[in-house]
Amino acid sequence: MSQSIVITSGKGGVGKTTTTANLSTALANTGSSVVAVDADIGLRNLDLLMGLENRIVFNLVDVVKGRCTARQAMIKDKRSPNLFLLPTSQVDDKNAVSPEEMGGLVEELRKGFDYIIIDCPAGIEQGFRNAIAGADRAVVVTTPEVSAVRDADRIIGMLQHHDVPSQLIVNRLSMKMVESGEMMSQEDVVDILAVDLLGVIPEDSEVVVSGNQGVPVVLDTSSEAGAAYSRICRRILGESVPFPDFAEKRGFLTRLFRR
Amino acid sequence: MNISGAERSVEIKGFGGALGLVLDKAAPFEVIESDLRQLLQDTSSRRFFQGSEIVLGPDTRTLSAEEFSKLNQILQEGELELKPLETNGNAARLRKLRATESRGSKADTPTPKADTKPILEEAESEVVPESAAASPQLALPTLETVVPPAENPTPVNQEKSELHPGLNTDSGLIVRQTLRSGQTIKSKHSVIVFGDLNAGAEIESEGDIIVLGTIRGMVHAGISGDATVTVLGLRMQPTQIRIGSYISQPPAEKSGSIVTGPERAFVENGQIVIESQACGPAELIAMLLTFQRRGARSKVASRGSVPAIAVGAIRL
Numbered sequence: 001m002s003q004s005i006v007i008t009s010g011k012g013g014v015g016k017t018t019t020t021a022n023l024s025t026a027l028a029n030t031g032s033s034v035v036a037v038d039a040d041i042g043l044r045n046l047d048l049l050m051g052l053e054n055r056i057v058f059n060l061v062d063v064v065k066g067r068c069t070a071r072q073a074m075i076k077d078k079r080s081p082n083l084f085l086l087p088t089s090q091v092d093d094k095n096a097v098s099p100e101e102m103g104g105l106v107e108e109l110r111k112g113f114d115y116i117i118i119d120c121p122a123g124i125e126q127g128f129r130n131a132i133a134g135a136d137r138a139v140v141v142t143t144p145e146v147s148a149v150r151d152a153d154r155i156i157g158m159l160q161h162h163d164v165p166s167q168l169i170v171n172r173l174s175m176k177m178v179e180s181g182e183m184m185s186q187e188d189v190v191d192i193l194a195v196d197l198l199g200v201i202p203e204d205s206e207v208v209v210s211g212n213q214g215v216p217v218v219l220d221t222s223s224e225a226g227a228a229y230s231r232i233c234r235r236i237l238g239e240s241v242p243f244p245d246f247a248e249k250r251g252f253l254t255r256l257f258r259r
Numbered sequence: 260m261n262i263s264g265a266e267r268s269v270e271i272k273g274f275g276g277a278l279g280l281v282l283d284k285a286a287p288f289e290v291i292e293s294d295l296r297q298l299l300q301d302t303s304s305r306r307f308f309q310g311s312e313i314v315l316g317p318d319t320r321t322l323s324a325e326e327f328s329k330l331n332q333i334l335q336e337g338e339l340e341l342k343p344l345e346t347n348g349n350a351a352r353l354r355k356l357r358a359t360e361s362r363g364s365k366a367d368t369p370t371p372k373a374d375t376k377p378i379l380e381e382a383e384s385e386v387v388p389e390s391a392a393a394s395p396q397l398a399l400p401t402l403e404t405v406v407p408p409a410e411n412p413t414p415v416n417q418e419k420s421e422l423h424p425g426l427n428t429d430s431g432l433i434v435r436q437t438l439r440s441g442q443t444i445k446s447k448h449s450v451i452v453f454g455d456l457n458a459g460a461e462i463e464s465e466g467d468i469i470v471l472g473t474i475r476g477m478v479h480a481g482i483s484g485d486a487t488v489t490v491l492g493l494r495m496q497p498t499q500i501r502i503g504s505y506i507s508q509p510p511a512e513k514s515g516s517i518v519t520g521p522e523r524a525f526v527e528n529g530q531i532v533i534e535s536q537a538c539g540p541a542e543l544i545a546m547l548l549t550f551q552r553r554g555a556r557s558k559v560a561s562r563g564s565v566p567a568i569a570v571g572a573i574r575l
Contacts, residue, residue, distance in 0.1 A: 150440055153457050157439030192457065192475070194437055 004106050004116040005236070006039075006135035006164070010151030012122030014143045015171040018207060020119040021049040022218040022226075023139075026233035028083035029218075032114040035074060037106075038088040039131040040121040041096055047087045051078060051214020061089040064101045070108055079219070084113075094126045099133035106134025124158060132159065138166040139198060144173055144184040149192055156195055167198040169232065174203040175246040199232035201225050202246050269294040280330075288326055295333050431466065438462070438476065445482075458498060467491070477501070486526040491536070495522040500531055507531035 007020045017040070024036035038046035041061065047053040058073035063086070070086065077083035086109075089096065109116050120131035132138065138159050142152040152168070159166045170186045177183035186200050204225035210217040218229040224246075231241045268286035272279050282291055431449035440459030444450055449466030460476035462468050467488045468480045474492035479501035481488040486503030500507050505526050521536040 150459055154440040154459065157442050160436075160439075192455075194455065 002110040002114050002116065004110070004118065004134050004136050006118040006120050006132050006138045007141060008120035008128065008131065008138055008155055008159075009122065009141045009148070010124065010155040011142075011148045014148050015141050015169075015201070015207075016122070017045045017049055017119050018211060018217075019139065019141050019169060019171070019201075019229075020046055020117050021211075022216045022229040023233055023236065024083060024085075024115075024117045025050075025077070025080060025216040026218045026229055027115050027117070027236065028077065028080040030233065030237060031082065032237075033082045033084075033112070034115045034117060035084045035086055035109055035113045037086045037109070037116060037118045039102065039118050039127065041088045041127065041130075042090065042093045043121065044088050044090045046119050047075075047085060048214060049211050049216065050085055052085050052087070053214075056087045059087050059089040060105070061092045061096050064097050064105055070105070070112075094121065094130065097130050099126075099129045102130045103133040124154065128155075128158070132162055132164055135164055138164045139169055140166050140193075140195070141169045141171050142189060142193070143171050144178075144186070144189055146184075149184070149189055153193055156193060167196045168193060169199050169201065170197070171201045172203045173200050173246070197243070198235055199228060200243065200246070201228045201232075267294045267298065269298055271298070292329065292333065295330060299333065299336070432464075437472065440476075449488075456492075456497075464488075489523055489525040491521065491523045493521045494519060495524070495533065500524050500533075502526050502531055505529075505531050509533075 005023075007016050007023070009016050017038075020036055020038075024034050028034040036046060036050070038044060038060065040046070044053075044059075047056060052075050055075045058068040060073065062068045063070050063073045074084040074086050077085065106116055106118070116134075118131050118135060121127035140152050140155055140159070142148045156166050168190065170189050173186060174183055178185045186197065190197050202224045204217070204223055206220060206223040207217050207225050210220060210223075210226075216229075217223055217226045218233070220226045221230075231244075234241045268283035268291045270281045272281055286294075431451055432444065432446040434444060434450065434452045434454070437454035438444065438452060438456045438460040440457055443461040443463070444452075445463045447465045450462050450464040450468050452462070452468075452470045452472065454470075455472035456462060456470050456474045456476040456478065458475040461479070462470075462476070463479045463482045465481065465483045465485065468478045468490045470478070470490075470492040472492070473494040474490075474497045476497065477499045478490050478492075478497060480490050481503040484503050486505060488502060490500055490502065495509070497509060500509075502524065503526060507524075507530075522533050523536055524531055524533045526532070
């Protein structure tokens with residue numbers, strides 16, 4: 001039973017591609033076969049975060065247009081033998097592919113993979129419609145900012161319209177700012193969006209470092225964000241994993257004196 | 260019900276009480292235009308349809324806003340009016356209609372493609388109350404659903420009918436979902452939402468608006484100019500409230516800092532006033548009841564109501 005999951009957000013820069021790279025890696029490390037599909041045609045990024053940019057020969061548009069097979073275009077990950085990347089084209093734009101064609105591609109990929117993780121572009125236009133065309137469900141990524149939450153709300157509404165159930169990831173949560181009342185808490189975000197919370201990723205500078213190196217942060221077990229992605233992966237696999245209180249990490253005394 | 264009899268790219272069908280326009284998906288728009296003109300020229304069918312409202316039927320062709328207004332113009336020449344908003348993109352309802360359609364006439368209706376988004380793509384109002392799906396006319400009983408059977412709504416209805424001659428006053432629109440950013444509801448009837456109205460979402464109603472959840476978006480009650488209507492929300496944090504031709508913004512202070520309970524907005528002395536409603540379930544039902552009754556406003560806020568806060572109101 002293969003599953004296709006689209007990672008989407010509406011707003012740009014909230015961590016869709018990072019989430020795609022990390023969840024794909026984490027899922028592959030559990031033994032599932034995974035393909036990460038970069039649907040952000042024209043703004044190719046996912047290959048960078050996975051450290052695979054110099055291996056690209058064919059891309060998603062080539063596959064859809066029949067210029068090559070999906071097997072030929074897919075790149076095997078450096079580290080995990082179960083993980084493949086289907087990179088996108090850097091020279092075409094979103095209109096190069098139709099939702100029907102994307103739906104067909106996902107159907108084809110289902111035959112060979114347990115999980116198809118689709119990295120959706122920002123926006124609500126054709127690129128979005130393409131990315132969700134073959135998705136069984138959606139993971140909506142937002143940051144605790146009013147603009148990101150507003151866009152996520154719009155996206156969730158559109159996903160409902162297309163009958164795609166959605167779950168939420170709150171990315172870049174800074175517990176310090178939440179405590180000082182400068183940032184929305186995860187509860188505030190869930191209260192507004194009223195969807196299931198799949199996970200919370202704390203603000204962590206390791207994400208930027210690992211992204212630049214092309215090594216998903218989830219492989220770094222000591223980083224907070226990496227651990228959070230591992231937990232989300234287990235939740236996707238159906239495990240019930242408790243949500244840790246990020247404030248606990250501050251230590252008992254610090255918390256005591258802060259009050 | 261195929262009026263034309265011959266193979267045409269345009270058909271007018273009945274959909275559970277409403278007249279629906281079904282357009283051939285394959286035909287070019289020019290053909291549709293001329294076929295529609297022809298259809299309306301047919302004197303017998305013209306007389307039949309005259310004065311009716313017509314909606315875009317399910318499983319129909321996607322129209323651009325421009326094409327839509329062209330068709331509407333042709334229909335108006337035939338004294339018909341195309342009503343887009345009440346069916347527009349209403350996925351759930353259309354799917355249901357489509358399902359019943361194809362079940363009813365499997366032989367001649369090809370199974371619609373899963374991802375067809377039939378109606379006007381420009382304005383997205385994809386929200387449809389489930390209850391509307393059952394009866395596509397949108398004339399739904401509201402009071403009946405919230406009022407205990409012991410209550411007799413008859414005098415209430417009479418009172419309202421006088422205020423709104425010609426409007427089907429004992430009907431309303433029930434929306435059983437949260438309205439999200441970008442989703443809009445426009446109704447000739449009062450609107451009740453079981454869920455939140457999120458920021459960026461809008462409700463426009465010719466009657467009252469009741470949101471059994473948090474109002475964070477924009478509400479406009481009495482869009483046709485009736486300022487006697489009211490807006491109720493269990494939590495009011497709206498971006499804007501409009502009633503009739505009045506418009507108001509909530510005070511500049513951080514939202515949620517003053518009142519967290521139910522509040523009601525109405526127009527008094529040329530201003531939109533927001534009044535806190537202390538209420539338990541019983542009062543809530545009473546409040547819903549009085550929504551049909553303009554004169555009963557004062558009775559609603561009988562117990563524990565705080566003094567009304569006047570919000571700066573600007574006349575449009």
